[in-house]
Amino acid sequence: MAQPPKLIAWEFTKSCNLSCAHCRGSSTSKMDKDELSTGESKRFIDEIANFGKPILILSGGEPLVRSDIFEIASYGTHKGLRVVMATNGTMVTSNIADKLKRSGIQRVSISIDGATARTHDEFRGMPGAFEGALNGIEILKNTGIGIQINTTITKRNIKEIPDIFEFAKNIGSDALHIFMLVPTGRGKEIEKDEIPPEEYEDILNWFYEKQKSSPIQLKATCAPHYFRIALQRSQEENKNPPFKKEGYNAMTRGCLGGTGFCFVSSKGEVYPCGYLPALAGNIRDEKFEEIWNYSKVFNDLRDVTKLKGKCGICEYKNICGGCRARAYAGTGDYMDEEPYCIYNPKQKSRVSK
Numbered sequence: 113m114a115q116p117p118k119l120i121a122w123e124f125t126k127s128c129n130l131s132c133a134h135c136r137g138s139s140t141s142k143m144d145k146d147e148l149s150t151g152e153s154k155r156f157i158d159e160i161a162n163f164g165k166p167i168l169i170l171s172g173g174e175p176l177v178r179s180d181i182f183e184i185a186s187y188g189t190h191k192g193l194r195v196v197m198a199t200n201g202t203m204v205t206s207n208i209a210d211k212l213k214r215s216g217i218q219r220v221s222i223s224i225d226g227a228t229a230r231t232h233d234e235f236r237g238m239p240g241a242f243e244g245a246l247n248g249i250e251i252l253k254n255t256g257i258g259i260q261i262n263t264t265i266t267k268r269n270i271k272e273i274p275d276i277f278e279f280a281k282n283i284g285s286d287a288l289h290i291f292m293l294v295p296t297g298r299g300k301e302i303e304k305d306e307i308p309p310e311e312y313e314d315i316l317n318w319f320y321e322k323q324k325s326s327p328i329q330l331k332a333t334c335a336p337h338y339f340r341i342a343l344q345r346s347q348e349e350n351k352n353p354p355f356k357k358e359g360y361n362a363m364t365r366g367c368l369g370g371t372g373f374c375f376v377s378s379k380g381e382v383y384p385c386g387y388l389p390a391l392a393g394n395i396r397d398e399k400f401e402e403i404w405n406y407s408k409v410f411n412d413l414r415d416v417t418k419l420k421g422k423c424g425i426c427e428y429k430n431i432c433g434g435c436r437a438r439a440y441a442g443t444g445d446y447m448d449e450e451p452y453c454i455y456n457p458k459q460k461s462r463v464s465k
């Protein structure tokens with residue numbers, strides 16, 4: 113039987129006050145009537161808590177758009193889950209930050225996609241989004257909630273990443289997590305803004321160098337080949353790889369979709385991650401535990417022998433495994449090779465297609 117998930121990201125609502133260029137959920141201000149109700153949300157938390165004790169990421173859309181978010185966060189905390197929230201930061205007020213704190217939320221991620229207001233606002237589709245996020249960060253910090261900065265890397269901000277790192281340190285955040293643009297949802301429309309594979313390699317090597325002396329945690333999410341790079345580099349340097357196994361700063365394996373992580377949509381659909389539209393089931397029809405244990409897609413993802421192309425013959429397939437969402441976006445097959453990796457596996461045997 114599979115281990116219960118260590119992390120669940122929950123699109124608590126699809127609705128959002130922004131309309132970012134890359135948004136995987138294609139979120140807008142439109143409210144969806146079919147979202148899980150407060151009661152359904154609590155029953156979902158009961159199911160999760162009876163099964164495991166994962167970190168529950170309340171995400172969206174913009175989770176603060178829903179007024180029952182505090183009730184749900186408190187409910188999760190009381191059931192023994194570590195509840196965190198992902199927000200664009202623009203809706204945070206002192207009152208909201210107090211309620212988040214009281215609901216037991218210990219860390220909140222705020223997305224910052226540029227070191228300047230201009231880059232961030234253009235990407236996030238709203239003038240003032242940068243100021244709003246900075247204001248939100250300040251308030252959350254004053255309330256004593258831990259801050260994580262989430263940054264999606266694209267051609268539009270690649271040159272600003274060192275400044276975003278400085279920014280994340282200066283505002284006293286606990287962590288900077290970088291995300292790689294996945295061409296899904298509205299992200300499909302800005303596919304041209306994906307940085308080329310060689311630049312991925314450069315930025316992830318830069319990231320590896322920085323994490324050696326960084327006072328804040330640096331984590332590359334959805335860049336599974338960071339694990340290959342960090343392993344290659346640490347072997348060259350005769351060092352242990354820089355990965356923690358437990359807690360908020362854990363990094364265990366390249367892609368955790370289906371093995372340690374899953375995504376639940378606002379309508380209760382369960383997916384390996386928010387960027388891979390391969391449906392595993394719906395919590396309205398089946399128990400979450402059954403979907404997690406028995407769905408085809410999760411079982412496929414747990415079996416590295418099913419990986420195709422160069423991922424299938426790669427000596428790093430157990431710790432990297434490629435981005436399954438990017439493979440799916442490229443060919444429609446989520447077990448196909450990761451298209452944004454420049455590494456050539458040593459084994460030259462026949463590549464299964």
Ligand code: HEM
Pocket residue numbers: 118119121167169171196197198199219220221260262333334335336359360361362363364365366367368369372373385
């Ligand atoms: C919307 C915001 C967030 C999203 C979409 C997100 C997404 C993800 C994803 C997709 C993974 C799995 C890595 C992979 O499959 O490549 C992950 C891992 C993780 N995230 Fe986040 N995350 C968010 C916010 C947070 C927050 C706020 C925290 C902590 C307070 C956090 C802590 C972690 C940890 C501990 C892991 C596990 C890493 C491992 O064991 O390898 N994340 N996140």
Ligand SMILES: C[C@H]1O[C@@H](n2cnc3c(N)ncnc32)[C@H](O)[C@@H]1O
Pocket residue numbers: 134135136137198222223224262263264291292293294295296297299387
């Ligand atoms: C949780 C994080 O996911 C980011 N995010 C939203 N859509 C995409 C996408 N298509 N590709 C990569 N990251 C994305 C948000 O900007 C937020 O920072």
Ligand code: SF4
Pocket residue numbers: 128129130131132134135136137138139140172173174200236
């Ligand atoms: S990325 Fe986040 S803030 Fe931007 S539109 Fe999507 S849900 Fe809203």
